[in-house]
Amino acid sequence: MLEIRNLTVSIGDKTILQGLNLTVRDGEVAALMGPNGTGKSTLSYVCAGKSGYNVTSGEVLLDGVNLLELDPDVRAARGLFLAFQYPTEIPGVATMTFLKAALNAQRKQRGEEELSTPAFMKKIKAASDMLGIKSDMLKRSLNVGFSGGEKKRMDILQMALLEPKFGILDETDSGLDIDALRIVADGVNALRAPDRAFLVITHYQRLLEYIVPDTVHIMAQGRIVRSGGKELALEVEKSGYKNYEATAAA
Amino acid sequence: MTAQIIPSKTSAEVALAEAFGTARAKLPGNAEVAQLREASFESFSKAGLPHRRIESWHYTDLRALMREALPLAQPPGAEAIAALGKEMRAAGLPAQSLVLVDGVFIPELSAKLPEGVRVSSLAAALAEGRRDVVTALSAEWAGVKDPIVSLNAALMQDGVVIDIAPGTKLDAPIRLVYASVSATPVAHFSRSLVLVGTGASVQISETSFGSGGRKGQINNALVIVGGDECDIAHTLSLTDTEPGSLRLESFMVKLGAKAHFDSFALITGGGIVRRQIFLRFDGADTKANLRGVSLLRGREHADTTLFVEHCAPGCEGRENFRYILDDEAVGVFQGRIHVAPAAQKTDSKMLCKALLLTDKVAMNSKPELEIFADDVVCGHGATCGGLNEDQIFYLQTRGLTFAQAEALLLDAFGGELVDELPDESLVAAFRAEIAAWLAKRPQGARL
Secondary structure (H helix, E strand, O other): OOOEEEEEEOOOOOOEEEEEEEEOOOEEEEEEEEOOOOOOOHHHHEEEEEOOEEEEEEEEOOOOOOHOOOOHHEEEOOOEEEEEEOOOOOHHHHHHHHHHHHHHHHHOOOOOOOOOOOHHHHHHHHHHHHHHOOOHHHHHHEEEOOOHHHHHHHHHHHHHHHHHOEEEEHHHHHHHHHHHHHHHHHHHHHHHHEEEEEEEEOOOOHHHHHOOEEEEEEEEEEEEEEEEOOOOHHHHHHHHHHHHHHHHHH | OOOOOOOOOOOOOOOHHEEEEEEEEOOOOOOOHHHHHHHHHHHHHHOOOOOOOOHHHHOHHHHHHOOOOOOOOOOOOOOHHHHHHHHHHHOOOOOOEEEEEEOOOOOOOOOOOOOOOOOOOEEHHHHHHOOOHHHOOOOOHHOOOOOHHHHHHHHHOOOOOEOOOOOOOOOEEEEEEOOOOOOOOOOEEEEEEEEOOOOOEEEEEEEOOOOOOOEEEEEEEEEEEEEEEEEEEEEEEEEEEOOOOEEEEEEEEEEEOEEEEEEEEEEEEEOOOEEEEEEEEOOOOOOEEEEEEEOOOOEEEOOOOOOEEOOOOOOEEEEEEEEEEEEOOOOEEEEEEEEEOOOOOOOEEEEEEEEEOOOOOOOEEEEEEEEEOOOOOEEEEEEEEEOHHHHHHEEEEOOOOHHHHHHHHHHHHHHHHOOOOOOOOHHHHHHHHHHHHHHHOOOOOOO
């Protein structure tokens, strides 16, 4: 279970998140929607541990442990995964080498043994088949020269391999055509499990047709202004975010 | 009253003059070679050790860095060679190895090369006055005018001359293996030549044997003359320079038409290294690719300086060099590309990237383009900076520790150029050398 309590975050003089509260239970898919510049990506980066943000109050608890006190790699080993809005290109690091390094680094942190090469290959094959990732892509440098859709699929492949407890998908739908969107959504849906939860960040309702959320939260001006079921996404699609921004300002 | 300024000689310059005076009668070569040596030494003597006011040596001031001149190496003794041979047999030298000990070619430790390849010592070639070898010694050859090359021509003791017959295709690399048996630090001057016939295809790999093999002051030159339509792949592993040593490497390459030339060098290790590459495109439609990775720490200093001369039309040059600098190391990259009026349709791109791991390192990067033809594509770029924080964060979010992420990125930065090499065994060997260098880095040292 992920619990964000009274989270206030600033960059320089500017306060981005203002006492944000959000709970996502095991097995739940929560959608986080909101207008541009409202702090959705900041929230995902702060949860994952990016430097440069000043957390002035609050905590982010994953199964009761405050992630904010841990290094990003420790958070990952504890089961947090962030699918990036813009996955980073890493020239010179073969994708396969990276995947193995990541998986084994997490296992080592958890005191587990390294995965044998055959077991690793089996896992890779299953995940890449599901996401339509060809084996020659795994030999290339990570994300270098990949299309937008390929980069997103690669992030979901990593999520499938690393089997996190909690996945944050930061605008995974941006830059995807309809076919790629479906593949990515299928990938996420395949990972839905009673002991795994997701926070799906998006502007649009479209992604939520494919990844159907259990709860929807509307964010405006740095905090959650309304929560509800999946029908809330449809309401936003019709009426836009203006009303919620007014609520936040009030 | 007029004051006459007499430049004073440094003690190293005086010692070098004395060494030449004593050694000249014993140095190999016929009368013509002896004359060339005299002329070369005079040319060096006039210029003196290069210093910061000589532009191409601005960042590697030898007059300040070379405080003394070490005594000339004596030819290795029979006992020492026998002991080294035993060691080499036990370790197992790669096939097609030609062994040079303290700059002297040792046929009894060297492999017999296949048909189409003829090998002799430089000393023998100079004694008989081989025309092509002697021609390649003159300062005008390939337009090389450099005091350190002149000093090499004056004092060269030995080396190896390799003739590759036209049309010869070799699958495995010819390896020049450098070793040392000298008990004390000495100076040695060696020069090797590889003369590649028309349409021949060859790999040349320069490596070292044993640890501490290259102590002292080394002035080494390698000359490659590539005929039309030849294909040459060259690698140099310069990873054995001992702290306190001075290593001067001159690499002179002249290529005919429609040739293909590829060179990669890895530089690590102590002391001061100056590597200068003189590459001349003499024939049309030739492609050449120069690459290098320098990994430096402590107070190491490594300078790679290129002089690329485009003299013929339609040639393509690629120069790609990378540096990782740690502690208080100093890196130098200078790339001068000269495009002569006749060299229309030249396509040249040069890039130097440096990763600076502390705020006490220094990187001097200087491209120079001199273009006298009007229909060319020439570009250059240089970057200096730390590791990319976004990349580190991305890797951390996947579970890699900061130290693991940093090591992976450094390995990738150097390894990217290595991966382009045509031979898989060379890729593996160079990647292992980079990994070994990185493994000596304190883990988790924050940038």
